[in-house]
Amino acid sequence: MASLGSFLLMATFIVFAYAIAASLAGARRGSRALVESAVGAFYLATALMVVASAVIVQLFVTDNYTVKYVQRYSDALQPMFYKITSYWGGLDGSIMFWVFLLSVFGSLAVYVNRERHRELIPYVVAIISGVQMFFLFLMIVHKNPFETFLVQAPQDGQGLNPLLQNIYMVIHPPSLYIGFVGMTIPYAFAMAALITGHTDDSWLRAVRRWTMVSWLFLSLGLTLGMIWAYEELGWGGYWGWDPVENAGLLPWFTATAFLHSVIVQERRGMLKVWNMTLVITTFFLTIFGTFMTRSGVVQSVHAFGEDRALAWMFTVFMVAILAFSFGWVVKRLPLLKPRYEMDSWLSREAAFVANNWILLIAAMLVLFGTMFPTMSEALTGNRLTVGPPFFNRWMAPLGLIVIALTGVAPLLAWRRSTMANLLDSFLWPVIFALAVSVGFVSLGVRVWSSGLCFALCAFVTATIVQEFHRGGMVRKEATGTDAVTATIGLVMRERRRYGGYIVHLGIVLMFLGFAGEGFKADEQILLKPGQQATVRHYTVRNDGVQVTDDGQKQMVTGHIAVFEDGKRLGTMYPARWFFRKHEQQPTTEVAIRRTVAEDLYLVMPAYELKDQSMSLQVVINPLVNWIWFGFGIMVLGTGIALLPERAFAFALGNVPAEESPS
Amino acid sequence: MARKTGEEPNRSNRAATPPPERGVQATGEVAGLQPWHVLALATMVAMTAGAFFTTGTPIVNVVFVSVALATSALAAVGLYRTLMPLVMPDAGEQIEMVAGRTRAALEREKMLVLRSIKEVEFDRAMRKISDADYQEMVGRLRMRAAGLLRQLDGGGLGYRELIERDLATRIGPAVARAAVVVPPPAPAVSAGVCQACGVDNGADARFCGACGARVGETS
Numbered sequence: 066m067a068s069l070g071s072f073l074l075m076a077t078f079i080v081f082a083y084a085i086a087a088s089l090a091g092a093r094r095g096s097r098a099l100v101e102s103a104v105g106a107f108y109l110a111t112a113l114m115v116v117a118s119a120v121i122v123q124l125f126v127t128d129n130y131t132v133k134y135v136q137r138y139s140d141a142l143q144p145m146f147y148k149i150t151s152y153w154g155g156l157d158g159s160i161m162f163w164v165f166l167l168s169v170f171g172s173l174a175v176y177v178n179r180e181r182h183r184e185l186i187p188y189v190v191a192i193i194s195g196v197q198m199f200f201l202f203l204m205i206v207h208k209n210p211f212e213t214f215l216v217q218a219p220q221d222g223q224g225l226n227p228l229l230q231n232i233y234m235v236i237h238p239p240s241l242y243i244g245f246v247g248m249t250i251p252y253a254f255a256m257a258a259l260i261t262g263h264t265d266d267s268w269l270r271a272v273r274r275w276t277m278v279s280w281l282f283l284s285l286g287l288t289l290g291m292i293w294a295y296e297e298l299g300w301g302g303y304w305g306w307d308p309v310e311n312a313g314l315l316p317w318f319t320a321t322a323f324l325h326s327v328i329v330q331e332r333r334g335m336l337k338v339w340n341m342t343l344v345i346t347t348f349f350l351t352i353f354g355t356f357m358t359r360s361g362v363v364q365s366v367h368a369f370g371e372d373r374a375l376a377w378m379f380t381v382f383m384v385a386i387l388a389f390s391f392g393w394v395v396k397r398l399p400l401l402k403p404r405y406e407m408d409s410w411l412s413r414e415a416a417f418v419a420n421n422w423i424l425l426i427a428a429m430l431v432l433f434g435t436m437f438p439t440m441s442e443a444l445t446g447n448r449l450t451v452g453p454p455f456f457n458r459w460m461a462p463l464g465l466i467v468i469a470l471t472g473v474a475p476l477l478a479w480r481r482s483t484m485a486n487l488l489d490s491f492l493w494p495v496i497f498a499l500a501v502s503v504g505f506v507s508l509g510v511r512v513w514s515s516g517l518c519f520a521l522c523a524f525v526t527a528t529i530v531q532e533f534h535r536g537g538m539v540r541k542e543a544t545g546t547d548a549v550t551a552t553i554g555l556v557m558r559e560r561r562r563y564g565g566y567i568v569h570l571g572i573v574l575m576f577l578g579f580a581g582e583g584f585k586a587d588e589q590i591l592l593k594p595g596q597q598a599t600v601r602h603y604t605v606r607n608d609g610v611q612v613t614d615d616g617q618k619q620m621v622t623g624h625i626a627v628f629e630d631g632k633r634l635g636t637m638y639p640a641r642w643f644f645r646k647h648e649q650q651p652t653t654e655v656a657i658r659r660t661v662a663e664d665l666y667l668v669m670p671a672y673e674l675k676d677q678s679m680s681l682q683v684v685i686n687p688l689v690n691w692i693w694f695g696f697g698i699m700v701l702g703t704g705i706a707l708l709p710e711r712a713f714a715f716a717l718g719n720v721p722a723e724e725s726p727s
Numbered sequence: 728m729a730r731k732t733g734e735e736p737n738r739s740n741r742a743a744t745p746p747p748e749r750g751v752q753a754t755g756e757v758a759g760l761q762p763w764h765v766l767a768l769a770t771m772v773a774m775t776a777g778a779f780f781t782t783g784t785p786i787v788n789v790v791f792v793s794v795a796l797a798t799s800a801l802a803a804v805g806l807y808r809t810l811m812p813l814v815m816p817d818a819g820e821q822i823e824m825v826a827g828r829t830r831a832a833l834e835r836e837k838m839l840v841l842r843s844i845k846e847v848e849f850d851r852a853m854r855k856i857s858d859a860d861y862q863e864m865v866g867r868l869r870m871r872a873a874g875l876l877r878q879l880d881g882g883g884l885g886y887r888e889l890i891e892r893d894l895a896t897r898i899g900p901a902v903a904r905a906a907v908v909v910p911p912p913a914p915a916v917s918a919g920v921c922q923a924c925g926v927d928n929g930a931d932a933r934f935c936g937a938c939g940a941r942v943g944e945t946s
Contacts, residue, residue: 083809101812109805116798123791180831267832270839331843332864413855479856479864489854532853539852559849 066120067132070211073117077164078201080110081194088194092187100187104175107190110197111168118165121158121210125151131218134158134210140224142617142645150235154226156359156372157210159238163355164200166239166246167193174250174275182271188257196249199382207374224647233293241286241313245351247279248316251323252348252390255341259393264337264400269327272344274707280320281703287313288696299653299668301587301684303692306456311435312354318428319347322421329417332479334404336414338394339421341401345390350428352383357435409481416474423470427463431456461514465521468576471569472525475532493531498524511583518580522573529566529573536563556705564706571702574695581663581688588684589670594677597626601685603665604628608636609677610669618644620654623669623679627658634658639669639681663687762807770800830879837875844868844936876934 084106091099121134125148130136138151138158153162171193179186204210251272258268290310291303304310323343329336360376394401407414434451442448476490501523502516510516533552536559541551556563590598592607599605608624622640626633637656644652658665666684673679777792844865851861920926921935921942935942 080809098812102809105805105808105810105812109802109809112798112801112805115801116795119791119794119798123787126787126791180829181835182832183829267836270835332846478854479850480860481857483857486854535853536849539849543852559846562846 066124066129067211067213070117070120070124071205071209073113073120074161074201074204074209074211077110077113077117078198078205080106080113081197081201084110084194085191085198088187088190100190103187103190104179107168107175107194108172110194111172114161114165114168117161118152121152121161122149124211125149128222130220130222131213132210133212133214136214136219136222138222138224140222143222143224143230144617147230147235153238153242155210157204157208157212159242160200160204160208160359161210162239163242163246164197164204166242167197167200167249170247170250170275171197171253174253178254178271182254182267184261184263185254185257185268185271188260189253192253192256193249196253199378203375203378207378208372224644226647226650230644231293231297233289233296237286237289237293240282240289244279244281244283244286244313245316245354247275247282248320248344248347248351250275250279251344255344256390256393259341259397262397262400264397266327266331266334269330269340273324273327276320276324276344277703277707280317280324281700283313283317283320284696284699287317288693292693295689296655296657297652299655299670299682301585301666301668301682301686302582303689306431306434306453308435309358311431312357315354315428315432316347316350318424318431319343319350322424323347325417326421329414333414335407336418336421337401337403338398339418341394343421343425345386345394346425346428349383349386349390350432352379352386353432355379356383411477411482411487413474413477413479416470416477420467420470420474423463423466427460427467430459430463434459464576464579465514465517468518468521468525468573471572472521472528475566475569476528490531494524494527497527515580515583518576522577522580525569525573529570532566533563557708560708561706564702564704564708567702567705568699569702571695571697571699574691574698576695578688578690578692578695581686581691584687586685587682589680589682591680592678598681598683600683602630603683603685604631605637605667605681605683607677607679607681610672610674610679612674618642621669621672621674622654623667623672623681625656625667625681627665637665637667639667641669641672659690661690664689763804766800766803770797773800833875833879837872837879840868840872840875844872 084103086103087099087106088103090096091101091103123129124132124135125139126145128135128139128141128148134155134157135151138154139148143151151158153159171190175186175190178189182189254268254272258264287310290313294300294305294310295303320343323340326336326340326343330340356376356379360372360379407418409415434455437451438448472494476487476494478486482490498520502512502520505516505519506512510519533555536555537548537552540546540555540558541548544551544554546554586601588598588600590600590605592598592605594607594609597604597606604627606626606628608626611622611624613620613622620640620642622638625637625639627635627637635658637658638654639656640654642652642654644650653668653670656667664684664686666686668682668684669679670682671680773796774793777796778789781789781792847856847861847864847868850856851858856864921938921940923940924935924938926935926937934940
């Protein structure tokens with residue numbers, strides 16, 4: 066069975082090579098038959114990867130420890146669910162999972178666009194096939210997931226890292242991979258547009274939904290990672306600016322900029338070079354992030370390990386991507402000239418340009434901070450660490466600027482805003498923001514940075530409410546319907562715009578959650594049995610430590626009685642779990658009591674079974690649940706923006722010619 | 728799967744395709760097994776046989792055999808799609824071309840341009856754009872939409888001919904011609920004013936933005 070898997074990888078490599086040759090030859094000669102054959106080869110390669118994926122899952126499920134990858138990431142006691150998800154648990158399998166996902170997405174993208182963007186399809190097939198060939202080459206020559214033991218195989222496996230045996234860690238990698246892999250599709254269409262010279266906005270239309278879906282899954286992957294870090298790692302936070310975390314964040318910045326910047330090209334024929342640069346950079350950063358986590362150039366608890374040969378292969382590939390991509394951008398610069406120039410800095414176009422710059426600077430800053438230790442070691446021999454204080458110091462003001470732009474940009478007019486425009490649009494949101502600021506400052510909240518963040522969140526919320534209200538009134542007057550139907554019809558007719566506003570609302574809520582970090586309490590206390598301690602308005606009492614076993618792991622659980630202002634809330638159970646074969650890597654099981662306003666977060670880092678005493682970390686995290694809730698709102702908004710044409714058609718109705726409101 | 732002769736006739740060949748005789752399926756499809764029918768049937772038979780022969784073994788074997796056979800069928804389809812265009816270049820999907828672009832591409836662009844016009848009109852209603860800028864933007868978009876409509880109407884078959892052909896294949900040519908009602912000549916009206924609903928769409932409009940009817944000629 067392992068031989069079949071290896072054969073399938075090689076066969077897929079050859080099929081992709083044929084797809085490239087046939088598509089390019091077909092495009093050059095104008096031969097539809099060759100192009101159709103290339104597309105068929107692409108579908109064939111997808112089918113072969115599906116078979117290969119089925120093979121590797123079968124190897125895990127049947128505990129076939131003759132295969133090194135299975136032996137490394139599974140064992141007999143591992144639950145079936147985690148055996149299957151071990152497919153992407155290690156480096157080799159994760160690369161194969163990447164190829165599998167890109168095959169499926171690529172096939173779907175080619176099939177959907179085969180008629181609408183016929184001139185681009187040969188080059189899209191060629192580009193995606195080229196990327197696939199690189200990853201298959203990695204697997205065939207260096208990291209084959211089907212490699213077997215040459216001598217007698219062990220009787221049992223080592224098992225998946227206990228930290229990864231968690232539902233969030235099951236969903237987080239596929240979600241991130243979907244986000245990363247999905248960004249290859251817009252890149253392929255962009256390069257096809259450059260190569261064919263069709264640099265108008267038709268390629269943007271082809272990739273807008275792909276980019277949005279990929280962005281959504283990237284956001285989901287990042288949020289799930291934050292939730293996992295919060296609930297599993299037990300340090301009381303959700304984002305540590307770890308290099309692997311940053312690897313996922315980098316393409317998110319540039320993809321966000323791209324999603325906004327395309328609006329300007331569609332409406333005004335501007336920012337063409339920006340859009341090409343952003344889509345190329347986003348794709349490059351997905352490959353760079355993969356390189357970072359698999360090569361060992363950065364040190365992280367999340368990284369797969371160190372591999373110099375892999376590092377060199379990725380380096381060559383990344384240099385090739387940059388040279389090829391920006392080479393074509395330079396060659397096609399005459400075709401990328403904007404249709405119009407910017408008329409005024411007080412315009413929506415200018416706001417989008419500012420947004421592009423801020424997000425790009427944020428990405429470069431995070432990249433610099435992440436790679437600085439590696440660069441310092443390469444240049445000076447000393448590895449200088451860059452920790453959260455550096456990132457927090459620089460990212461906080463950038464984040465506040467992004468929030469401000471979120472509110473300002475939708476209010477500005479296209480081409481130029483007049484004083485009348487500005488007064489009419491900004492008056493109520495600014496008044497509301499000032500009122501909120503005064504309120505918070507009077508409560509003792511510091512202006513920098515929490516107070517400013519609250520004020521900007523209030524400003525953005527007010528702009529969103531104003532947009533919904535005014536748009537609803539316009540539609541109500543135009544259609545003669547009631548306010549509710551008019552608002553639903555408004556959202557459904559202007560799905561991208563109002564779905565985007567809902568996403569912005571989600572971002573606002575997440576920023577509120579981030580601002581709560583400034584009011585955190587974190588204390589470590591030693592408790593003997595029956596002893597209690599108070600942190601702010603909570604009192605915790607040690608009611609003992611118990612040891613239990615479920616066959617797979619031994620669990621040491623603390624029993625903590627919790628009181629708030631003297632009233633008993635219940636018992637919480639922070640724990641430490643010791644998995645068989647991974648006794649040196651116990652997991653920390655956090656106890657969390659969640660409310661809308663804050664979380665009470667208990668961790669038991671140390672304990673003494675003989676006298677039942679324990680060390681207890683008590684963390685109070687204000688507003689943290691607004692981060693998860695805000696993400697849910699973001700998903701809702703993105704879903705609305707992605708809805709097909711005929712959704713909620715009952716509310717669209719027949720609209721007479723638009724009239725300006727009196 | 729490539730479309731074969733006997734399936735729904737493509738638009739560019741409708742002139743050569745006679746209407747089907749009575750008794751033939753109204754959709755125009757010729758009854759009978761297609762290659763993908765055979766493949767699907769064979770796959771299902773193989774999966775059933777696989778499940779039968781693995782009876783008594785752990786369920787994971789049954790699942791794997793079924794999945795392996797299904798994915799092998801997918802691979803067979805892929806191989807067919809790869810080789811068939813090389814062996815029979817004309818047997819592939821017939822795609823209608825209009826003025827050098829596919830009809831689907833033009834239809835989609837038309838839809839997007841019309842949507843952009845609506846967005847610009849909404850921006851104007853929300854006071855996000857000045858009247859002068861609105862006129863410039865919407866004029867440019869309308870010209871683009873008009874050009875696309877002219878290409879779609881005149882580049883291949885017109886919509887009238889397409890509808891007649893569709894009806895002819897379903898209900899017979901004589902009945903189809905009678906069913907396509909020729910509208911009465913429009914009374915003389917000002918340029919841009921819709922005869923059906925009276926909305927003024929501007930001098931350059933060919934179709935009404937309110938009801939979609941064709942706008943009358945200049946009086």
